Amino acid sequence: MFGLGGQPQLSSQQKLSAAEAELDLVTDMFNKLVDNCHKKCIEQIYNDGQLNKNESTCIDRCVAKYFETNVKVGENMQQLGQAFSPGKF
């Protein structure tokens, strides 16, 4: 109000949009993960409604690998971002 209340409101808006962006990111990653691991691990014949042993171990490994890679890539990107200064590379 009176030109003072604008600032905190904006920041909460920013926070909200940041949270939305993060949720988007997580959802996107999750969808990609489900897609990839489904393609790799689930047989297309669908003999059985249940997962069989092979499929469940495959999915386990697939998800673990996906997360691990995701974290590693993220860490590296962050470090690149931190170490980045114009004129280098």
Add this chain to the structure above:
Amino acid sequence: MWKKLPSPGWLAFGTVVTVAGSGIAYDKYEQSQIRSLYVNHVRNEMSSSLSTNVKPRKLLVLVAPPPNDYLDTSLKLWRRWIKPILHSSGLDYEIVSGTKQGEIRTEIASRVRQLRKELIEQEQQQQHDAQSKKSRSWLDWFKWCRGVSTTPDPVSEESPAASFDTRSVLGIFYHNEPQPVVTEDSLLDPSVAGGVICVGRGAYKEYIAGVHEGILGPLEEPPKVVESDASSVTDTTASAVITENPSVKEISVTQPAETAVAAATVGTTMNETGAVNTDSTPAETIPAETTPTENTPIETTPDESSEEKEGPKISKPYILPSDYANASIPAELSKPLIIDPKTGAPAFFEQPLLVVAVPNLSGFTTIPTRIARFYQKRFLCEQVSHSTLAIVEAKSRPFTTTDLDLSAYEELDWPKSWVESGKERGSEWVQPLQGDDRVLQKFRVVEPAIVPSLQLKEDQSKKQELSPENK
């Protein structure tokens, strides 16, 4: 076709090539036959259903390289003959490999110690629970007398972070109820749950030493002597050189100094970036009045320290084999069957153990033997597949002291010069394997002799079909 035969030279050459080639082809073909025989035998297991909250039976695989050779030699055996069978039998596995002596032992020993800590914690928790139950009943009675309700305030106890679960946000539990995850090993009979495969005699030796160290050794590391100081020394020298060298410092934007700090505190990746930066400095600094001799230490030291940090930690054994007899079994492991509190399965050293030898010769004079073995790999394949089938079916028996010599014949292949130099350096592998009976009686060994060999069966059935009586 030909008007005349080619010259004797060509004929001899052709014969040799054909014989050698067809020998390889025949051997490979037989191997693939054997493999498909075993894989198909266990295939039914793969497609059996498993509910989504159950983790399948899990094996621990230890792989060590043969002496004077790369890890890949052992991994090849695992990849070709063991893994396909495990895969098609629907088992889960975890590989622990080491490229240096002592890596597997360190890993195994630290796992046993971790298990012991968890067991102690669990026991304390149980005692605490029992005590608090007792005291609470008294407290309840007192409070009841004074008319105070004892039900805790639900709002104050739960923080939002504790109740937050990403999975429920993503809607995984929208249609499904969350179920507790259980391992299949905890549901099975303890004698058939899990399993340990040691690929290579060295891996077996380290496994035995590691389990003994974990069980009989102290929980915390005994005070160390030198060892860990080396890296900090290199770090300080690196920073010292940098401070002596102002021109380098200017251009490299104080990265190396940061590296020293990072190496001491955080991790390897930071270290790597530091190393890369310092690598690029000499090219820039040489025009700027610095001699290459001054540059070299900066270039090398961070790399060395990063290598030291990157390499897996190998700790000195907490207890030596000569002290096994004096040590006592800790109270938390005194039960006849030890259950891992995390998984509910028997502790891994109680699971059936399989040792697979990796015959591997090296050297010039052994070439004829190596050629002969190369052409007879199908027998090794059959042997390995057969014992893998035995661990898949979990046919095991109690451990006896003679089982310390499992696949000891592999040691005959070890290069003599390597063994001698190992003896001089006090290497772990070349010393005779020692065990303590109190620990060894916890083990179980897979006995392939209990399981009929599939290839033998196949051969017999073929012979019966061919024999004249049937016709």
